[in-house]
Amino acid sequence: MVTTTYQVQGMTCGHCVNAVSAEVGALPGVDEVQVDLAAGRVTVTSEQPLDDDAVRAAVDEAGYELVGGGADQRR
Secondary structure: OEEEEEEEEOOOOHHHHHHHHHHHHOOOOEEEEEEEOOOOEEEEEEOOOOOHHHHHHHHHHHOOEEEEEEEEEEO
């Protein structure tokens, strides 16, 4: 398992959390998505490292902006 943390701009409410969670959670191989609204962080647990461009596209589809790439922590 790989846990990756992403910084996301523009999230301000529970709807934002749900939108980002749904879009990122629909990516192949994603097991869990946790959103820290106050910090603007999205932590994703997946079977394999995710492609940053795929995560960026999912966040964009939700209406927000991914800042930089993800930072992986393997388990």
